[in-house]
Amino acid sequence: MTPPSRDGSNGSGSGAQAPARAVTRTLTSDPLGGTVRRTVLPSGLRVLTEAIPAMRSVSFGIWVAVGSRDETGPQAGAAHFLEHLLFKGTHKRTALDISAEIEAVGGETNAFTTKEYTCYYARVLDDDLPLAVDVMCDLVADSVLDPADVETERGVILEEIAMHDDEPGDEVHDLFIQALYGDHPLGRLISGTEETVSPMSRRQIQSFYRRRYVPPAIVIAAAGNLDHSAVVKRIRQAIAGTPLDSGPAQPSAIRPTGPLVRVRTGGTVVEHKDTEQAHLVLGCPAIDRLDDRRFALGVLNNVLGGGMSSRLFQEIRERRGLAYSVYSYASQYADTGLFAVYAGCAPGKVDEVLTLARAELAEVAAHGITAVELARGKGMTKGSYVLGLEDTGSRMSRLAKGELLYGDLLAVDDLLARVDAVTVDEVNALAAELLAQPMSLAVVGPFTAADFPAGTSSSS
DSSP states (O other): OOOOTSSSSSSSSSHHHHHHSEEEEEEEETTTTTTEEEEEOSSSOOOEEEEEEOOOOEEEEEEEOOGGSSOGGGGGTHHHHHHHHHSSSSSSOBHHHHHHHHTTTTTTTEEEEEESSSEEEEEEEEGGGGHHHHHHHHHHHHOOOHHHHHHHHHHHHHHHHHHHTTTTHHHHHHHHHHHHHHGGGGOOTTOHHHHTTTTTOHHHHHHHHHHHOOOOEEEEEEEEEEOOHHHHHHHHHHHHTTTSSSSOOOOOOOOOOOOOOOOSSEEEEEOOOSSSSSSEEEEEEEEETTTHHHHHHHOOOHHHHHSTSHHHHIIITTOOOOOEEEEEEEEESSSSSSEEEEEEEOOOOOHHHHHHHHHHHHHHHHHHHHHHHHHHHHHHHHHHHHTTSHHHHHHHHHHIIIIIISOOOOOOOHHHHHHTTTTTHHHHHHHHHTTSSSOOEEESOOGGGSSSOOOOOOOO
């Protein structure tokens, strides 16, 4: 595939003529997997498959390039609301039909919404792939959005929001993102809030559905024991006569980087809750997902908090016993990213945990990591890549994300080579740039803003 440029174009050009027929290419023949093929239908919808004959299952996913960051303020939660509703019935199937048909063959279906895309997927035995294609294409292409179902799912989503609020270990991550991105769409909750979900009308959701769920923005991916041509044929049959059976168009380019995302660094947000454990996230802005330094960031993350041998785990849990769970993570979007450290500890140990975490980050920012840590961080990164591809679901996701988010699919050997090429100087330069920034902090626990006076605000 043509590598994407930094403005998000895929090399085809907005004025390029849409293909009059389906165009199929073989992308890779991976020794660690199977043959990957890609077909672009005349409508701009893309189909990618990885044929793995040794498997007896297939994972089939429909990925749509729309997420919570594509909503306006009053629409907050619309993408997630729609994800729920598409399982409630089509012109051919009831909600019970959708679930029963897949479960009758021992399969499973689910969906999830992120800030930049939505995915609907099924996992079935290889013989049952035609059924999965029919059911999943039907629910994504031709959902009814019955008014009664809108009201039912509204109640379900409000309960989901309330349940999330009762999980401080999850809530603190959302609080941190809100602290970092503020009013930017990336700072909003994927689920929306009670204030936005409660008044959302069927008409608003229907409009969001038909404007956003269009063939150029959709990637269908499948991995397992399959035949690419048969999958493409079945998809074309399944969407015939639906709104996804549209006229010629070019596939959408990957999400452009857009204007610089403004972030708020150095602030602290406290959510007061009478919990037995305090939950902390400390972090800073980082690089976007197309930045070539993302492989160095993966190594740095593993050294700092990626496992039991990491600096943070060893210092905070193993040596001092201050926390049961402590780790670091990086999240990357089209035009920005973040790096953060999480810890859960007794409220009385918060100050000590924060002091140690800040000291460890400052130490790496000032003096970097060692050659031994570099080797261990590379090994962890490569292992997570390869071990994460040992089931059809992860391989299906790899195909879709490569197409949807990067505009390219790196072979596994190429990914491993990119990690191997990371040097200690690259990691240390990135650490000095990122970890020397003012750190933002989110806290959920039995505290008030007065307990964290410098740059603190309270959300309750």
